[in-house]
Amino acid sequence: MKCRKCSARAVINMRQHKLALCKTHFIAWMQEQTERFIHHYRMFARDERVLVAVSGGKDSLALWDILLTLGYRADGLYIDLGIDEGTAYSETSYACVRAFAARHPEAVLHTVDVAAVYGASIPEAAQVFHQGKPCSTCGLAKRHIMNRVAGDKGYSVLATGHNLDDEAATLLGNTLSWSVEYLRRQGPVLPPGEAGLVRKVKPLCRFYERETAAYALLRGIDYIYDECPFAADATSLRYKELLNALEQDSPGSKLRFYLNFLRAREQHPDFLPDEAGLTLHACPTCGQATTNDGDCTFCRMWDRVRRFKAQEVATTPA
Amino acid sequence: MAASDSATAILHFRHQTFEVPAGMSARDAIVRCHLNPETVLIVREGELLTDDVQLQPGDRIRLVAVISGG
Numbered sequence: 585m586k587c588r589k590c591s592a593r594a595v596i597n598m599r600q601h602k603l604a605l606c607k608t609h610f611i612a613w614m615q616e617q618t619e620r621f622i623h624h625y626r627m628f629a630r631d632e633r634v635l636v637a638v639s640g641g642k643d644s645l646a647l648w649d650i651l652l653t654l655g656y657r658a659d660g661l662y663i664d665l666g667i668d669e670g671t672a673y674s675e676t677s678y679a680c681v682r683a684f685a686a687r688h689p690e691a692v693l694h695t696v697d698v699a700a701v702y703g704a705s706i707p708e709a710a711q712v713f714h715q716g717k718p719c720s721t722c723g724l725a726k727r728h729i730m731n732r733v734a735g736d737k738g739y740s741v742l743a744t745g746h747n748l749d750d751e752a753a754t755l756l757g758n759t760l761s762w763s764v765e766y767l768r769r770q771g772p773v774l775p776p777g778e779a780g781l782v783r784k785v786k787p788l789c790r791f792y793e794r795e796t797a798a799y800a801l802l803r804g805i806d807y808i809y810d811e812c813p814f815a816a817d818a819t820s821l822r823y824k825e826l827l828n829a830l831e832q833d834s835p836g837s838k839l840r841f842y843l844n845f846l847r848a849r850e851q852h853p854d855f856l857p858d859e860a861g862l863t864l865h866a867c868p869t870c871g872q873a874t875t876n877d878g879d880c881t882f883c884r885m886w887d888r889v890r891r892f893k894a895q896e897v898a899t900t901p902a
Numbered sequence: 903m904a905a906s907d908s909a910t911a912i913l914h915f916r917h918q919t920f921e922v923p924a925g926m927s928a929r930d931a932i933v934r935c936h937l938n939p940e941t942v943l944i945v946r947e948g949e950l951l952t953d954d955v956q957l958q959p960g961d962r963i964r965l966v967a968v969i970s971g972g
Binding site: 643671802820825 | 917938939940943945949950951952953954955966967968969970971
């Protein structure tokens with residue numbers, strides 16, 4: 585198969601676009617398209633400082649690479665979740681992030697070690713708070729920490745590496761359960777809220793996961809290939825599998841599903857976020873926005889974890 | 903799985919190895935291994951390939967899983 589633009593050997597065929605490209609033109613296409621999406625969805629301006637949440641995976645590192653190549657002032661935030669499970673998952677992912685950052689002295693890498701700052705790793709906290717798989721605890725902690733660091737360090741925008749497969753899987757899940765409030769809030773841009781919520785953007789939301797992986801490989805970005813050990817049975821992976829089964833027989837199914845949803849959001853006001861119906865308060869402990877009357881869920885979680893650990897120490901025989 | 907002979911190609915996917923007849927397209931080979939071509943990238947000797955590439959005898963292909971998340 586030949587590159588549509590130069591007739592060199594193609595490295596990727598994007599069936600949903602009927603577009604095959606060589607290495608050089610694919611890399612350029614990814615960067616140009618990202619720039620186009622940033623403008624199209626009014627994600628951020630040239631002079632804004634962007635904080636990229638990096639996990640060590642292909643998507644977030646590809647995003648950081650693209651933004652830096654495009655000349656944006658993009659710094660990274662890595663959250664060390666303390667996930668090991670015999671796979672050294674957090675250690676390996678942090679090594680990938682550090683290696684990337686070392687190649688980009690123009691950018692700053694911020695790191696938050698959850699266990700060092702809050703007193704327990706995410707799997708430890710989940711044992712106390714959610715009493716099961718740590719995915720809910722992890723999501724809660726990441727959302728809180730990302731917003732706090734962005735606010736504290738003066739970034740107006742927080743960018744995440746969500747790709748189209750992520751968004752389509754979330755959309756499928758929210759549609760299957762008719763989670764109207766989540767559907768209202770799902771989009772390429774989540775506007776800044778009151779009480780210090782920063783704008784959240786997803787510049788890669790229209791790229792298939794194959795494309796972000798291909799970009800990372802072709803750019804020589806060393807990313808963590810392995811799944812989070814807790815993600816093995818995740819529902820979102822099941823949804824991705826279903827969507828990819830559709831895609832295999834009908835190229836473009838995933839893209840149409842997501843883009844038609846975005847169009848529907850624009851055309852039907854019922855889909856727009858109901859900000860008026862959401863009353864936010866500042867958490868008395870951390871100051872971040874919460875719908876709770878007292879402490880936010882994040883602060884409640886750590887309070888419970890610390891009390892549990894203190895009790896454990898008190899009851900452990902000397 | 904048995905070691906390859908000159909008429910076959912080997913596909914590596916995560917911790918699995920598949921042996922397929924040479925001469926078929928990479929896409930057909932992936933489907934034959936009960937994998938979805940939408941969920942992998944095809945790498946031969948460090949080069950990314952499109953899935954219409956015809957597998958050559960003795961080829962060793964790495965299939966890179968692209969699906970992540972939780």
